[in-house]
Amino acid sequence: MIGQSRAASAAQTGTGRAWWKEAVIYEIYPRSFKDSNGDGIGDLPGILEKLPYIRDLGVDTIWLAPIFQSPNRDNGYDISDYRAIMPEFGTMDDFERLMAKASSLGIRIIMDLVVNHTSDQHPWFQKSRASKDSPYRDYYIWRDSAQGHPPNNWPSVWGGSAWAFEPETASSYLHLFSPQQPDLNWDNPAVREEVFSIMKFWLDKGVSGFRMDVITMISKMPSFRDMTPEELKAPEYVYAAGPHLHTYLREMNDRVLSHYDVMTVGEAYGMHAQDIPLFTDSARRELDMVFAFDIVHVDRQGWRKVAWPLSKLKEIYAAAGRPRSPDSWNTVFLDNHDQPRAVSRFGNDSAPFREVSAKAIGTMLLTQCGTPFIYQGEELGMTNLPFDGLDDFEDVQVPLQWDTRVKRQGVDPDAFLESLKGLGRDNARSPMQWDASRHAGFTTAEKPWYRVNPNYTEINAQDCVSNAGSVYHYFRDLIALRRKYPALIYGTYQDQDPDHSAVFFYSRQLESSKILILINMSDRGFTYDTPLLARASLLLSNMRHRGVTQDVTWLAPWEARVYRA
CATH class of the missing domain: 2.60.40.1180 (Golgi alpha-mannosidase II)
Known part of the structure; x- marks a missing residue:
């Protein structure tokens, strides 16, 4: 029950069991899920319309990618108001109707908490950049600098410098991702109070927890020293090594999370597998689960897409299956809004193997150790998009990566583009394929916000639901089997x-x-x-x-x- 404390929940189970360990979680990327009003953009009423479809699949928890007010430079991961719904998605009344309908169907909803950074359009940042004397100045990370001379050599994760110069105050602000996503200063207690207040706002509306975007990067290295050449090869591991990370997570748990029966799953970008128990051991009072990236990095070396042996996959799953701490818990995922389509990556998306291989890797997903996460369309065997050239990509990080890799580092453009086709985030962001009608039944608009995969006439929900031998029905059977046999969970x-x-x-x-x-x-x-x-x-x-x-x-x-x- 929402509002029940974790302590009470643990006392009732007594065995380390929890609802979120037994859940099957379905990620919805709202922009691409279902458009209800014909503007070409998915929205909350569209999600509400399709809740019976999700329930019939056997899913009991939905993870909503960001629905907050945003200028959409990074499709909602640049938030300008944490307490408002993006108008393209609907209203707060729409959200509350969605919550009520989901609850009536036995479906919980978790939200995407993006608090490593905000949008540069957030009022906090607008006040912060206005003056060095602003009371909001210390909400973000500023350093005096001259144009063309950033405070240190830190790179953005997506390419270029991690610093953006502001001539009005002769200083630069830190952005580990795009310049439109300035990093918050978590060392400022006022920032932490703001975040905790935002979390309570949504928890009091009945959400069942949070997926926490790049939460491992909220604590910054205090010296802001230059990185060594070796560190520059994988700067994310430096960004995730802040000295106060675990202190801030425990504070979050003590101040907010421990007062609700909710789940948390952190995006553990930049963390090594051996560090996972530091987050997920319940005795430490931090997070319930994290997304580790070992599996979804098995086919990449830096920007390159590479062949992978099955032995590597087995080693990763075997390591995950060994108890890391008395009460540590895993996530299991192959697909999400940041990853290419699972069947195109781990299976074979060509005829005659697409359907059978989608079922095979679905078997792997739903029988491994941990809570499984299904990404919209994975249950249909949706595939990667065909790309002809750079102009086909919508993702904000693509031009940044192209500028860094091709223009500055001299990477062969054809080789880089080929890897981008297989690994790019846009593969997962094409509209959900509901039926064989125009635009796959996603929208009645003349043009959807992003292009539909042309194979929608062959791969769509209407066809899969009506076909007892489809990928959809096989996923249903797997989910039912997981619930029937606790050995597949615990x-x-x-x-x-x-x-x-x-x-x-x-x-x-x-x-x-x-x-x-x-x-x-x-x-x-x-x-x-x-x-x-x-x-x-x-x-x-x-x-x-x-x-x-x-x-x-x-x-x-x-x-x-x-x-x-």
């Missing part, structure tokens, strides 16, 4: 064949209940026999096998099976 993890180059075979076990998951992660079929399946019964398969299957030794390309041992 069970231990064991890789049963870590050396096989194509088969991912692992188990989840809780007391005497043991589930075996077998996935062929390749385009080729082969014979695979193991005594572990001799007495196992098949619960689910993307090839629609049924019954006891000890005689089935042939694994078709991308075949996935879930057994009860």
